[in-house]
Amino acid sequence: MQNPLNTVRGTLTAGVLITVVLIIAVRIIASV
Amino acid sequence: MLSEIYLDLVRLAHIFSGILWIGVLYFYNFIQAIALPKMEASARPQYQVTILPFSLLIFRWAAAATLFFGLAYIVGAGVAESGYFESERFQTVAIGGILGIIMAYNVWFIIWPNQKKIIAAVQDTIDNGTPAPAEQPKWGRTALLASRTNTMLSIPMLFFMVAARHLPSLWS
Numbered sequence: 001m002q003n004p005l006n007t008v009r010g011t012l013t014a015g016v017l018i019t020v021v022l023i024i025a026v027r028i029i030a031s032v
Numbered sequence: 033m034l035s036e037i038y039l040d041l042v043r044l045a046h047i048f049s050g051i052l053w054i055g056v057l058y059f060y061n062f063i064q065a066i067a068l069p070k071m072e073a074s075a076r077p078q079y080q081v082t083i084l085p086f087s088l089l090i091f092r093w094a095a096a097a098t099l100f101f102g103l104a105y106i107v108g109a110g111v112a113e114s115g116y117f118e119s120e121r122f123q124t125v126a127i128g129g130i131l132g133i134i135m136a137y138n139v140w141f142i143i144w145p146n147q148k149k150i151i152a153a154v155q156d157t158i159d160n161g162t163p164a165p166a167e168q169p170k171w172g173r174t175a176l177l178a179s180r181t182n183t184m185l186s187i188p189m190l191f192f193m194v195a196a197r198h199l200p201s202l203w204s
Contacts, residue, residue: 004066011061011180015187022127022188023202030203 035112042108046101053094053139054186056087061183065176080154088147095139102129120203121196128192131185138178146175 071079106129110116149171156162195202 004069007180008062008066011183012187015184018184019188019191022192026124026127026202 035108039105039108039112042101042105046098046105049094049097049101053091053098054190056091056094057179057182057186059087060091060179077154077158080151081158084147085151088144088151092139092144095136099132099136102132120200124192124199124202125196128189128196131189131192135182135185135189138182142178143175143182146171146178150175 068076068079106122106125109122113119116122150168153162153165153168157164
């Protein structure tokens with residue numbers, strides 16, 4: 001079985017990446 | 033003044049129920065998911081018919097309350113402030129709100145129905161010795177993936193909820 005801590009790390013990393021993408025998207029939309 | 037008191041109280045209720053909801057979500061994903069498999073297999077069904085149903089009760093109603101008070105806040109702010117729905121504050125909080133609505137949908141229409149079936153099956157095994165149904169792992173997997181998705185979405189959701197008030201330069 002996969003180490004559950006790796007899953008937690010993956011979940012958090014994905015969450016942070018989604019956040020960063022959305023922030024950049026908003027900033028780009030705001031600048032045009 | 034009355035509308036301000038209304039917004040204060042609704043905001044407080046939204047924050048409290050939101051922390052309760054996401055607190056239980058983080059408990060499932062950061063504590064239960066890691067620690068429960070370590071529990072002796074014979075003890076696990078007891079956990080699944082005592083702590084799990086009660087935590088899910090708090091979890092899904094906290095989710096419903098958070099959504100309700102969040103919408104009640106937006107409606108109140110829309111009535112109290114002209115141009116609220118055109119404001120950047122609203123645009124920012126709406127991004128968080130959309131993520132929150134997706135999460136509440138996952139709780140009520142994916143996580144809870146699947147967990148309900150699992151709890152009933154485990155209870156049936158305890159009471160009548162009925163073997164676990166073949167679909168049970170599938171129910172667990174579906175609920176787990178929705179729960180994990182919600183944990184991911186909670187991060188941008190919280191950012192945009194807080195940014196609406198605390199990061200006014202986001203759109204500038």
